[in-house]
Amino acid sequence: MIKKYTIGSPIETFAVVKKLTSEPKESFPLSLETGEKTVISFEIGENDAVYGLGEASRGINKRGWVYESWCSDETNHTEDKKALYGAHNFIVVSGKKKFGLFVDFPSKIEWDICYSKTNEVKITLFGGDADLYYIDGETERGITREFRELIGKSYIPPFWAFGYQQSCWGYAKQEDFFGVRDSHRENNLPLDCIYMDIDYMDAFKDFTVNHELFPDFESFVSDMKAHNIHLIPIIDAGVKKQTGYSVYDEGHEKGYFCKDEDGNEFECGVWPGIVGLPDFLNKDAREWFGSQYKTLTDMGIDGFWNDMNEPALFYSVKGLKKAHKKLDELRKKDIDIWSFFGMKDAVLGVQNSMEDYSSFYHSTDGGRVCHKDVHNLYGAFMTKAASDFFEKEFGSEKTLLFSRASYIGAHRGSGIWFGDNFSWWSHILLNLKMLPSVNMCGFLYCGADLGGFNNNCTEDLLLRWLALGVFTPLMRNHRALGTRAQEAYQFEHTEWFADVLAVRYRLIPYLYKTFRRCADEGDMMFRPLAFDYPDDEIAKQVEDQLMLGDECMIAPIYEQNKNGRYVYLPEDMTLVKLSGEKIEKQKLSKGLHYIEVKLSEVPLFIRNGKQIPLAAPALNTAELRRDELIFI
Numbered sequence: 107m108i109k110k111y112t113i114g115s116p117i118e119t120f121a122v123v124k125k126l127t128s129e130p131k132e133s134f135p136l137s138l139e140t141g142e143k144t145v146i147s148f149e150i151g152e153n154d155a156v157y158g159l160g161e162a163s164r165g166i167n168k169r170g171w172v173y174e175s176w177c178s179d180e181t182n183h184t185e186d187k188k189a190l191y192g193a194h195n196f197i198v199v200s201g202k203k204k205f206g207l208f209v210d211f212p213s214k215i216e217w218d219i220c221y222s223k224t225n226e227v228k229i230t231l232f233g234g235d236a237d238l239y240y241i242d243g244e245t246e247r248g249i250t251r252e253f254r255e256l257i258g259k260s261y262i263p264p265f266w267a268f269g270y271q272q273s274c275w276g277y278a279k280q281e282d283f284f285g286v287r288d289s290h291r292e293n294n295l296p297l298d299c300i301y302m303d304i305d306y307m308d309a310f311k312d313f314t315v316n317h318e319l320f321p322d323f324e325s326f327v328s329d330m331k332a333h334n335i336h337l338i339p340i341i342d343a344g345v346k347k348q349t350g351y352s353v354y355d356e357g358h359e360k361g362y363f364c365k366d367e368d369g370n371e372f373e374c375g376v377w378p379g380i381v382g383l384p385d386f387l388n389k390d391a392r393e394w395f396g397s398q399y400k401t402l403t404d405m406g407i408d409g410f411w412n413d414m415n416e417p418a419l420f421y422s423v424k425g426l427k428k429a430h431k432k433l434d435e436l437r438k439k440d441i442d443i444w445s446f447f448g449m450k451d452a453v454l455g456v457q458n459s460m461e462d463y464s465s466f467y468h469s470t471d472g473g474r475v476c477h478k479d480v481h482n483l484y485g486a487f488m489t490k491a492a493s494d495f496f497e498k499e500f501g502s503e504k505t506l507l508f509s510r511a512s513y514i515g516a517h518r519g520s521g522i523w524f525g526d527n528f529s530w531w532s533h534i535l536l537n538l539k540m541l542p543s544v545n546m547c548g549f550l551y552c553g554a555d556l557g558g559f560n561n562n563c564t565e566d567l568l569l570r571w572l573a574l575g576v577f578t579p580l581m582r583n584h585r586a587l588g589t590r591a592q593e594a595y596q597f598e599h600t601e602w603f604a605d606v607l608a609v610r611y612r613l614i615p616y617l618y619k620t621f622r623r624c625a626d627e628g629d630m631m632f633r634p635l636a637f638d639y640p641d642d643e644i645a646k647q648v649e650d651q652l653m654l655g656d657e658c659m660i661a662p663i664y665e666q667n668k669n670g671r672y673v674y675l676p677e678d679m680t681l682v683k684l685s686g687e688k689i690e691k692q693k694l695s696k697g698l699h700y701i702e703v704k705l706s707e708v709p710l711f712i713r714n715g716k717q718i719p720l721a722a723p724a725l726n727t728a729e730l731r732r733d734e735l736i737f738i
Contacts, residue, residue: 107242108252113140114235117472119483120490121210121515122237123258135240136207144231146209146238154201155646156219156227157246157634160194160547161512161524163187166539166634166649168197168219175215177482177511179418179458181526181560183536191416191525192512193482194547196253198246199227200636206241206249208256212480212513233479246637247630250546254628258518260550261493262625263579266336267409267506267551268614269298269727270607272593273338273584278305279319280326286593287335293595294604296611296725299409299506300330301584302339310378311346313353313401327406334726336409338506339402343415343488344381347373353398357382362391364466364477372466373423376414383417386487387468387480395488396495403499409506410492411523415485416511421456422465429456485511493519508580514547521551523580529558529589534571534664535650541578542637542652545630550621553580562590565597566666569606569705574662576610576708577654579621579631602706605686608723609708612684615732616718620655631655639676648674657716663703670702679711682738687723689738712738 112128131138139145150156155167162173163185174189183190195209197217209215211231218228239256243249254260272286283300290297308314315323330337345354345363357363363382364372373380385391399410421429432452436445464478477484489509496505497519508521516522524540527533537554544552556575557563563585572594575581585592594603624631633653635645651661651673661673675696683690685707694711703709712718719735 108256109240109242111238111240112236113144113238116210116235116237117212117470117475117480119210119212119513119515121513122239122256123518124256126239128237134238140234142234144211144234144236146207146229146231148227149225150199150220150227151201152225154199155636156197156199158194158197158543158546159217160196160514160544160549161190161192161522161540162194162543163190163536164539166542168217170220172221173217173219175211175217175482177416177485177513179414179416183525183527183533191485191510192522192544194512194514194544194549196514196547198249198546200246204243204246204249206239206243206253208239208241208253208514209236210239210514211236212483213478214481245640247633250630251628253546254548257514257548259628260517260548260625261507261520262503262622263506263521263551264408264503265618266298266727268579268581268618268621270296270610271299271301271338271580271582272297273301273303273555273582274591274593275303275585275587276305277302283326283330283337287330287333289593289595291725293600294725295594295600296607296723297335298726299336299338299582301411301582302337304340304342304377306339309346310342311348311351311353312341313398314351324405331406334728336506337407338409338411339407340411340413341399341492342377342413343417343484344374344376344378344383346378347371347380347382354382357384357391357394360390360394361469362388362394364468366466374462375420375423375426376418380423383466384488384491385468386484386491387470387475389471392487392491393494396491399492399495400499403505408504412485412489412492412507412509412520415488415509416458416481417484419458419462422459422462424465425456425459425462429453482513485509486513486516489516489520508551512549517548517550521580522549523552523582524554526559526586527555529561529563529567529592531567531570531664531666533558534567534574534662537571537578538574538652538662538664539649541632542630542634545624545632550624550631551579553578553582555582555584557583557585557592559584559586560589563592565599566705568592568594568597569602570663572603572606573703573708574660574664576606576613577617577660577710579617581610599705605688605706606708608686609684611724611727611730612720612722613718614727614730615721615735616655616657624655635659635674635676642676644674645676654710657713657718659711659713661701661709661711669704670700672698672700673711674698675711678714682710682712683707684710684720689720691738
């Protein structure tokens with residue numbers, strides 16, 4: 107049962123589709139203090155777990171740390187980070203008493219989950235207007251399904267978006283893309299999509315193409331589609347301030363960019379230099395920005411990834427002037443330790459500063475609103491601009507769309523990826539741990555940058571990461587400019603990559619069917635073992651294995667130089683190792699087992715009495731024979 111409690115006058119976030127009548131806030135079942143800040147607190151048992159918060163660092167069980175809901179341009183996904191790109195304000199408390207809590211509040215929230223006090227959860231909202239939803243239930247999975255009914259059905263991408271995808275910041279001209287396409291085909295490596303990072307644009311301007319590098323872009327797109335390759339360009343939030351650039355000129359003329367306190371356009375810097383930030387909370391501006399995608403869809407593009415939409419700010423014009431002034435003051439001084447730290451803070455502090463987020467405004471139906479009070483909606487509303495346009499223009503399931511920043515509600519129109527990770531073994535495990543948490547919040551189409559975006563990937567790291575990515579709906583290999591090339595054909599044992607990627611295409615019919623069922627039923631594709639085996643005390647402690655659908659369990663290897671790993675089976679299961687067209691099966695009893703897995707193999711575990719379909723390998727989804735399946 108879901109009950110709603112309203113505090114003050116909340117802004118419309120579009121997170122919820124099922125409208126409920128508010129109960130008196132005095133009847134809220136947890137301790138509630140209201141004022142300039144709103145504080146929710148409650149005690150939990152010493153063995154109780156807390157699940158949720160979507161895209162966040164650390165474990166599946168969120169107990170023992172302080173998290174923040176504040177969409178952040180955060181590259182270093184280390185354990186000390188409190189906030190990443192998404193604000194997913196839903197938790198499920200699992201103990202003798204089970205309940206869910208959704209805090210529909212678009213500004214900063216601090217979640218102190220048994221960090222300050224061993225058995226106390228304290229949630230602080232930095233504002234006084236919010237809708238709170240309390241969900242009483244008997245099981246974690248049941249509570250999550252009720253929540254998913256409250257927030258609406260998850261986005262379903264085109265079928266081809268389940269194919270393997272290759273990306274790189276640095277593919278700058280047509281020949282680069284032809285080379286990626288042809289190298290995959292020559293090495294028997296499947297591929298459905300190639301991504302276009304900021305390199306394809308004219309001077310990093312949204313909805314433009316550099317015609318020197320792409321002289322006939324429409325023909326280029328058509329040629330790639332003839333080879334069953336979809337091109338997926340990036341779109342950034344900031345619009346370059348440049349007279350004669352039609353997108354900026356029109357947005358400026360119609361007043362569609364965010365304003366400062368004096369009513370002037372807020373000026374900040376990102377990739378192209380000074381930009382205007384579209385006011386996505388303004389319905390007219392949102393519709394205008396969404397219509398800009400037509401420039402590229404008219405040329406045959408049918409997929410996009412929205413980026414830098416927390417929004418990421420390299421600097422503001424005012425903030426940069428302030429930093430320059432500080433540096434000028436220090437220029438002729440003897441720099442001691444405190445002056446050095448002051449200089450360092452002056453430079454580093456210009457990026458993504460709270461002072462800047464507090465200095466610009468949105469125009470909403472309810473009047474002018476300071477950005478800091480609605481910060482977590484910005485990326486979600488950018489994505490809403492695109493998804494609303496695609497739905498109107500093409501209908502559902504025709505366009506691939508996913509975003510870096512997100513808020514609950516955006517799951518109805520897009521997927522997400524987990525941002526700028528690193529080529530670290532620990533990030534395979536972090537990837538795994540995020541999957542059930544974002545599924546709880548409605549984001550089913552999701553995945554990480556396989557191989558890691560930053561740093562230099564190794565052959566074994568990429569193979570082990572792909573063996574997890576085989577199961578994630580979004581399966582994309584992506585890296586940063588200046589890092590080691592990590593396309594599958596760049597490594598010594600290309601045949602091993604061909605075997606692993608073949609497994610993905612063999613599994614697509616099962617993954618797609620499971621995805622659609624979970625979207626229709628409000629279920630999770632990936633679940634902690636505790637959700638399926640609530641009475642198994644060992645299963646409750648396992649955080650490096652996940653249930654997949656109703657049929658399987660996955661347990662990837664995520665440590666360097668390991669030929670296998672220990673796996674806990676909460677029931678009798680069949681270990682299946684897949685490699686290319688090879689299938690190796692072994693029945694295992696409930697309990698702890700050590701399994702050996704080659705770098706060219708993908709392990710999974712089928713539950714007792716269950717089966718899954720496999721297709722024949724294919725080089726792209728268009729060639730996949732979905733009507734010719736075997737069952738294991």
